[in-house]
Amino acid sequence: DAGVIQSPRHEVTEMGQEVTLRCKPISGHNSLFWYRQTMMRGLELLIYFNNNVPIDDSGMPEDRFSAKMPNASFSTLKIQPSEPRDSAVYFCASSFGANNEQFFGPGTRLTVL
Amino acid sequence: GQQLNQSPQSMFIQEGEDVSMNCTSSSIFNTWLWYKQDPGEGPVLLIALYKAGELTSNGRLTAQFGITRKDSFLNISASIPSDVGIYFCAGQRTSGTYKYIFGTGTRLKVLA
Numbered sequence: 001d002a003g004v005i006q007s008p009r010h011e012v013t014e015m016g017q018e019v020t021l022r023c024k025p026i027s028g029h030n031s032l033f034w035y036r037q038t039m040m041r042g043l044e045l046l047i048y049f050n051n052n053v054p055i056d057d058s059g060m061p062e063d064r065f066s067a068k069m070p071n072a073s074f075s076t077l078k079i080q081p082s083e084p085r086d087s088a089v090y091f092c093a094s095s096f097g098a099n100n101e102q103f104f105g106p107g108t109r110l111t112v113l
Numbered sequence: 114g115q116q117l118n119q120s121p122q123s124m125f126i127q128e129g130e131d132v133s134m135n136c137t138s139s140s141i142f143n144t145w146l147w148y149k150q151d152p153g154e155g156p157v158l159l160i161a162l163y164k165a166g167e168l169t170s171n172g173r174l175t176a177q178f179g180i181t182r183k184d185s186f187l188n189i190s191a192s193i194p195s196d197v198g199i200y201f202c203a204g205q206r207t208s209g210t211y212k213y214i215f216g217t218g219t220r221l222k223v224l225a
Contacts, residue, residue: 098211104155
């Protein structure tokens with residue numbers, strides 16, 4: 001069975017541009033999480049969806065960040081406009097049940113120039 | 114964001130040696146997870162622990178859920194070069210939320 005799929009794996013963009021990160025969770029998993037990883041702050045939870053509904057977006061740093069989950073097999077994280085301080089690795093994770101083990105995707109390394 | 118304290122932060126060991134690392138918190142947790150992250154990849158789940166005192170193995174890896182529920186330990190026996198990477202603990206609070214708090218990571222380097 002395929003794991004969590006993320007695209008793109010790498011993204012380099014210029015400040016002010018819109019960035020869209022994509023995630024396909026493991027089939028059958030009903031919980032999806034977006035994380036950001038930096039050297040300074042480690043892994044931070046940005047937003048959590050349960051059954052396609054955003055439950056907690058308190059980790060979203062600013063209004064420039066938005067996330068959607070139109071169906072059980074697809075989610076996007078959008079940054080508009082992007083800034084250099086958004087440079088990080090963004091991970092998507094999914095689980096069967098919110099309290100269970102989370103399985104991570106390979107991540108998207110974002111560089112904003 | 115809040116992070117769990119992991120120690121050591123990094124370690125160099127010789128191939129064949131055993132490795133121990135731990136994760137501590139001032140809060141009680143009801144679940145502990147241990148992940149390994151290779152360069153350029155996402156964290157991969159190694160072991161999950163659900164009960165205080167639980168000892169669980171996965172090949173050469175053994176992890177324990179501390180009796181106080183405020184700590185967890187990971188041991189790797191007879192290390193090999195492919196054990197290199199960053200090991201993260203993650204704890205889920207007793208309040209039973211979906212949120213896992215992640216440790217600061219232990220970077221392991223194995224010298225052949």
